[in-house]
Amino acid sequence: MAQPSAACKRALADATALCPNRSRVADGIMGDTSHQNRKSDHNDGNAFDLTHDPDNGVDCHFFAKLVLLDFRVSYVIWNRKIYNAEMPDKGWRPYDGKNGHTHHMHVSVKAALRDIGSPWPWASLES
Numbered sequence: 001m002a003q004p005s006a007a008c009k010r011a012l013a014d015a016t017a018l019c020p021n022r023s024r025v026a027d028g029i030m031g032d033t034s035h036q037n038r039k040s041d042h043n044d045g046n047a048f049d050l051t052h053d054p055d056n057g058v059d060c061h062f063f064a065k066l067v068l069l070d071f072r073v074s075y076v077i078w079n080r081k082i083y084n085a086e087m088p089d090k091g092w093r094p095y096d097g098k099n100g101h102t103h104h105m106h107v108s109v110k111a112a113l114r115d116i117g118s119p120w121p122w123a124s125l126e127s
């Protein structure tokens with residue numbers, strides 16, 4: 001059974017440190033049963049979902065751009081768009097998956113970098 005990666009745990013912990021009152025309703029690292037039936041980085045503990053809660057400091061319109069500064073990111077899905085860090089020239093492209101990711105952003109980390117638990121870009125923001 002895979003374990004949540006240090007990188008993903010740190011990402012959510014840093015967001016909570018910055019915004020202690022943020023909603024975590026759509027947060028997650030490990031895949032639920034529906035994820036386990038398909039290919040997902042969540043099944044390996046290599047992806048995190050961050051709840052969009054602008055009233056309490058986590059505005060994913062901003063965080064989805066900020067997260068691209070992090071060297072561990074593989075790809076991001078937010079608000080019906082996807083950004084693949086290996087193809088920065090393509091920028092944000094339309095994402096037409098069934099779940100539009102309008103209430104949380106999905107971030108996959110590179111498997112080789114999953115154990116790096118250093119701070120995420122939002123750790124240096126001031127609350």
Ligand SMILES: [Zn+2]
Pocket residue numbers: 042047048049105106107
């Ligand atoms: Zn996800």
